Amino acid sequence: MDQVEIFKALSNKTRLQILNWLKDPELHFPEQKENGFENGVCVGQIHQKAGLTQSTVSEYLTSLQRAGLVTSTRAGQWTYYKRNEETFAALSQLIQSEI
Amino acid sequence: MDQVEIFKALSNKTRLQILNWLKDPELHFPEQKENGFENGVCVGQIHQKAGLTQSTVSEYLTSLQRAGLVTSTRAGQWTYYKRNEETFAALSQLIQSEI
DNA sequence: TAGGCATATCGGGAAAAGTCGATATATCTT
DNA sequence: AAGATATATCGACTTTTCCCGATATGCCTA
Numbered sequence: 001m002d003q004v005e006i007f008k009a010l011s012n013k014t015r016l017q018i019l020n021w022l023k024d025p026e027l028h029f030p031e032q033k034e035n036g037f038e039n040g041v042c043v044g045q046i047h048q049k050a051g052l053t054q055s056t057v058s059e060y061l062t063s064l065q066r067a068g069l070v071t072s073t074r075a076g077q078w079t080y081y082k083r084n085e086e087t088f089a090a091l092s093q094l095i096q097s098e099i
Numbered sequence: 100m101d102q103v104e105i106f107k108a109l110s111n112k113t114r115l116q117i118l119n120w121l122k123d124p125e126l127h128f129p130e131q132k133e134n135g136f137e138n139g140v141c142v143g144q145i146h147q148k149a150g151l152t153q154s155t156v157s158e159y160l161t162s163l164q165r166a167g168l169v170t171s172t173r174a175g176q177w178t179y180y181k182r183n184e185e186t187f188a189a190l191s192q193l194i195q196s197e198i
Numbered sequence: 199t200a201g202g203c204a205t206a207t208c209g210g211g212a213a214a215a216g217t218c219g220a221t222a223t224a225t226c227t228t
Numbered sequence: 229a230a231g232a233t234a235t236a237t238c239g240a241c242t243t244t245t246c247c248c249g250a251t252a253t254g255c256c257t258a
Contacts, residue, residue: 003109003115004109004110004111004112004115007106007107007109007110008106008110008245010102010106010198011103011106011107011110011245012103012245012246013103016102016103016198019198020197020198042204042205043204043205043206044203044204044205047205052246052247052248053247053248053249054204054205054206055205055206055207055208055247055248055249055250056246056247056248058205058206058207059206059207059246059247062206062207074205074254074255076204076254076255076256077203077204077205077254077255077256078204078205078255079204079205079206088194088195088198089195091194092191092192092194092195093191095187095190095191095194096187096188096191098119099109099115099118099119099187107215110215111215111216141234141235142234142235142236143233143234143235146235151216151217151218152217152218152219153234153235153236154217154218154219154220154235154236154237154238155216155217155218157235157236157237158216158217158236158237159216161236162215173224173235175224175225175226175234176224176225176226176233176234176235177225177234177235178234178235178236
C-alpha cells in the first residue's frame with residue numbers, strides 16, 4: 001500500500017468521479033444492467049460517461065488499479081473494473097491513526 | 100474542503116513526513132522544547148529536519164495550509180504550523196462514506 | 199483467416215508540480 | 229536607523245501529470 005501512489009490517484013476530479021460512479025453501478029450504468037455488475041463496469045461504459053477519450057479513461061483505470069483502489073477482470077473482449085473496498089477501509093484507518 | 104486539493108497536498112513523501120512529525124513535536128523537534136508547542140512548530144525547525152531548502156519547505160507548508168491540513172500562527176518573526184485534526188477526521192469519514 | 203469491436207499502449211504537446219537560488223518583507227535587537 | 233534573523237515570494241528549470249490521436253493487441257464471429 002503505497003500512500004503517495006494512492007493519494008496521487010485520488011488527486012483528480014474525473015478519477016474521483018469514476019470511483020463514485022462505481023459505488024452504485026445500477027444507478028450510474030443502467031445500460032449494462034443485463035450483464036450484471038458482479039465484476040464491475042466495463043471500460044467503454046465509463047469512457048462514455050466520463051466524456052474523455054478512451055485512452056485517457058483506460059489510463060485512469062490502470063492508475064486506480066496500480067493504487068489498489070479498483071480491481072479488474074477480463075471477460076472476453078471486455079475488462080471490468082470494480083472498487084476494492086478493502087483499500088478504502090484501510091486508507092480511512094490509515095488517516096485516522098498514522099498520517 | 101476541496102478533496103482534490105487535499106489529496107494533492109498528501110501526494111508527496113516529504114509533506115506526509117512533515118505531517119507525521121507534527122503529530123509528536125516533542126519527539127521530533129526537541130530543539131524547540133523550551134518554547135512549547137501550543138502553536139506547533141516553526142518553519143526553520145521543519146526546514147532543517149526536512150533537508151530541503153527553506154523556500155521549498157515554506158511552499159509545502161503553505162500548500163498544506165491551503166488544503167486545511169495545518170493551521171499557522173505568527174508570533175514575532177516566527178510562523179508556527181500545527182496539524183488541523185478536524186480535517187483529518189473529516190477526510191477519514193469522507194473516505195468511508197462518500198468517496 | 200478476415201473483419202470488427204473493446205481495450206491497452208505509445209508518442210507528444212500543454213499545463214502543473216517539484217525544487218532551487220535570489221530577493222523581498224516582517225520583526226527583533228541594539 | 230541598521231543589522232540580524234525568520235519567513236515568504238519570485239523567476240527559472242526540470243520532472244510529472246493531463247489528455248489527446250494514432251496504433252497495437254486481443255478476442256470474437258462469420
